[in-house]
Amino acid sequence: MPARPPLNRSLDGFGTTIFAEMSALALATGAINLGQGFPDTDGPESVREAAVRALRDGRGNQYPPGMGVPELRTAVAKHQRRFYGLDPDPDTQVLVTAGATEAIAAAMLALLEPGDEVIAFEPFYDSYAACIAMAGGVRVPLTLRAPDFRPDLDALRAAVTPRTRLLLLNSPHNPTGTVLTPAELSAIAELAVERDLLVVTDEVYEHLAFDGTHIPLASLPGMHDRTVSISSAGKTFSFTGWKVGWVKPFSPAYWTLAA
16 A cells, blocks of 8 residues: 655645746746735835844844734734724734734634635635645635626625634735725624624735725624734735734634634
C-alpha cells in the first residue's frame, strides 16, 4: 500500500495563489497589475518616519506581547469609537495579527468544527477558501452577479441550513467594490440573529468606500455578541507589506482566537 502523502487532505487542490501568478505575469510583461490589492505609492511619509524612529529607539525589535502592542490595541479601540461609536476594551476585545489574512485564518480555526458550513459571497479573496478548508469547514458560495453585484438576500436565506455556522462577509467588497447598504446589512443581521449564526466581517477596505458609507455589522442590533470584525492598517495607510491587521471578536471568542 503506498504511503499517504504527508499533507492535510482538506487542502488538496490548493497551491499557488492567483495573486502570485498574475503579479508574476504582470512583472514579466510590464503590464499594469490590477489583480493584487496594493497601491501605486507608499503611504504617508510621517508614518514611515515614525516607524524608523521607533526601530531606532529599540521599540518593536523584539517579541511583542502575544495580543499585540498595547498602544496599537488602544489606537484600534479609539478608532472604533471615533468612526463607529463602538467601545471595545483594548485589553479583552482587540487582537493584533500578521495582517488581516491571519485574522481570517484564526477566526475560521477558532469558530468552526469539521463539517460546519460557511456562506461567502463570490468572487472573494482567494485565501477565504483555504482558511475555511484548513479549519474543516464547507464553503457555500453565493455569486454576486453583474452588472450591480448586489447580494441576493433571498438566495442567502435559502442557503442557510442546519449545518450553517457562520457568514463570511466582505464590505467594501473585494474585488467588485460593492458596499453593502444599511438595508442589506439589516437584513443580514436579522437573518444571523434568527438562525443563530456567527458572522466574520472582513472590513479591510473600510476607509476606501467612494460610493456609500461603510457601516460595521457589529454596530447593528443583536450583532455585537456574534460578530468578529477584521481590518488592516496595510490597506488604510497603503503599507500592505507591513502586514499589520487586527481583529475585534465578540468577548467569548477572544481567548480562543488569541490561541
